Amino acid sequence: xxxxxxxxxxxxxxxxxxxxxxxxxxxxxxxxxxxxxxxxxxxxxxxxxxxxxxxxxxxxxxxxxxxxxxxxxxxxxxxxxxxxxxxxxxxxxxxxxxxxxxxxxxxxxxxxxxxxxxxxxxxxxxxxxxxxxxxxxxxxxxxxxxxxxxxxxxxxxxxxxxxxxxxxxxxxxxxxxxxxxxxxxxxxxxxxxxxxxxxxxxxxxxxxxxxxxxxxxxxxxxxxxxxxxxx
Numbered sequence: 001x002x003x004x005x006x007x008x009x010x011x012x013x014x015x016x017x018x019x020x021x022x023x024x025x026x027x028x029x030x031x032x033x034x035x036x037x038x039x040x041x042x043x044x045x046x047x048x049x050x051x052x053x054x055x056x057x058x059x060x061x062x063x064x065x066x067x068x069x070x071x072x073x074x075x076x077x078x079x080x081x082x083x084x085x086x087x088x089x090x091x092x093x094x095x096x097x098x099x100x101x102x103x104x105x106x107x108x109x110x111x112x113x114x115x116x117x118x119x120x121x122x123x124x125x126x127x128x129x130x131x132x133x134x135x136x137x138x139x140x141x142x143x144x145x146x147x148x149x150x151x152x153x154x155x156x157x158x159x160x161x162x163x164x165x166x167x168x169x170x171x172x173x174x175x176x177x178x179x180x181x182x183x184x185x186x187x188x189x190x191x192x193x194x195x196x197x198x199x200x201x202x203x204x205x206x207x208x209x210x211x212x213x214x215x216x217x218x219x220x221x222x223x224x225x226x227x228x229x230x231x
Contacts, residue, residue, distance in 0.1 A: 002128065003077075003104075003106075003128045006126050006127075006128070007077050007078055010054070010076075010077075010078035010080070010081055010126075011078050011079065011080040011081070012080075012181070013181055013185075015080075015084075017054060017055050017081065017084070018055050018057075018084070019179075020175065020176065020179070020181075020185070028219070029057075030057065032150055032218060032219065032223055032225075033057050033058045033061060033119075033121055033150065034061055035148075035150075035218065035225060036058065036119050036121060036148040036149075036150040036225050037058060037061045037062055037065060037119060037148070038148075039146070039148040039216075039225055039227045040062075040117040040118060040119050040146050040147060040148040040227075041117050041145075041146040042062055042065035042066055042116075042117045042119075043065060043066070043116075043117075044065070044066060044067040044069060044070060045066065045067065045069040045070050046065070046066045046070045046071075046115075046116035046117055047066075047070065047071045047073075047114065047115055047116050048062045048065075048066055048070065048071070048072050048073070048115060048116060048117045048118065048119070049072075049073045049075060049110070049114075049115045049117075049118040049119070049140065050062055050072065050073070050074045050075070050118070050119045050120070050121070051075050051076075051103075051105055051108075051118060051119070051120040051123060051137065052075070052076055052105055052120050052121065052122065052123020052124075052126070052127075053074035053075055053076045053081070053082075053085060053100075053121075054076060054078075054081050054085065054121065054122065054123075055081055055084045055085050055088065056074055056084070056085030056086075056088055056089055056098065056100075057121070058119045058121045059072050059073075059074035059085065059089070059098050060088070060089060060092070060094060060098070062119065063089075063094045063095075063096065063098060066096075068095055068096055070096065071096060071099065072096065072098045072099065073098070073099045073100075073101055073110075073115075074098050074099070074100050074101065075100075075101045075102075075103040075105075075108065076100075076102070076103065077102060077103060077104050077105070079102060082100050082102060085098075085100060086098075086100050105120075105123060105127050105133045105136060105137075106127060106128070106129055106132050106133055106136060107136065108136045108137075108139070108140055110140045111140070112139055112140065113140070113141070113142045113143065114140050114141075114142070115140055115141050115142060115145060116142055116145055117141075117145055117146055117147065118137060118140075118141060118145070118146075118147040118148075119147065119148050119149075119150070120137070120147065120148075120149040120150070121150045121151075122150065122151055122152065123149075123151070124149050124151050124195075124201075124226075125151045125152065125191055125192070125195045126191070130196065130204060131204055131207065131208060134204055134205055134207075134208035134210070134228075135208045135209065137208075137228075138208050138209045138210055138228075138230055141230045142230070143230055143231065144229070144230065144231075145229070145230050146227060146228065146229050147227070147228050147229075147230075148225055148226070148227050149201075149225065149226040149227075149228070150223065150224075150225050151195070151223070151224060151226075152188070152192060152195075152222065152223055153192065153195065153197065153198070153217070153221060153222060153223060153224045154192050154193065154195070154197070154221075155217075155220055155221030155222050156197075156217075156221055157220075157221060160220045160221055160222065164192075164222050165189065168188055168189050169189075172185055172188065173185055173186055198215030198217060198224055198226070199215070201213070201215055201224075201226045202214070202215055202226070205226065205228045209230070209231075210228040210229060210230055210231070211229055211230065211231030212227075212228065212229040212231075213226065213227070213228045213229075214226075214227045214228075215227075
C-alpha cells in the first residue's frame, strides 16, 4: 500500500478508530500500550515522542510519566487522527499539554538527539519503508534513549495463527463492515503476512544504528513490542 493510501485510510477510520480498538481488543490495547510506555523508560522531566500517535492513547499515558516538567509530542501524518487526539486531550485538560505535530515517520520534523524516549503504537507495520522509519527514530533520540514499538504480529504457534486468522475473518471484518469500513480493515491480514517477525525486527534495528534491541511477544504472540536503545 502506498503512503498516500495509508494516509487516506487512517483519515477515513479516525471517527471509529477508538471504538473499534476497544471492541476488538476487549479493552486490552490499553494494557499493551502501558507496557510499551513502561519499556520506553519515560520518566519525570523527559521530552518524549509518540510516533504514529493515532488518536493519542499512548501520548496521554506519557503525560502521566513525564509530569509537569516534561514534554510530550504526538506525531502522525493523519490530520483526522490528530484532530481526534487533540480533542480528547483538551477535554481532559492534560498538563503539560501535548504538542500535536503532523509528521511523516520517514522524514521527521525534529532535531537530531531531541528526545529522551519514544513510543510507536501500531505504526511500524503501516510505514512504506521500515528501515528508513527506524533510522529516523534513531536520529531524533538522544544517546542512551529507549524506544518501545508496539504492533500486531503473526504468532509462531500454528494454533494461535489459526485463531488469529479466524478472529480477523469472523470478528474484525464483520464489525468493520457494520460500521462501513470493511475495505479499511480487510488490509490487516495481508499487512501481517508482510510484517517482519521479531528476530527480523531486531536485525533491522541494529542496521538502523541501535546498539540494543529486544523483541517481546505478548498476547500469545499476536502482539509484540520491539524495545531499542540508541548507543
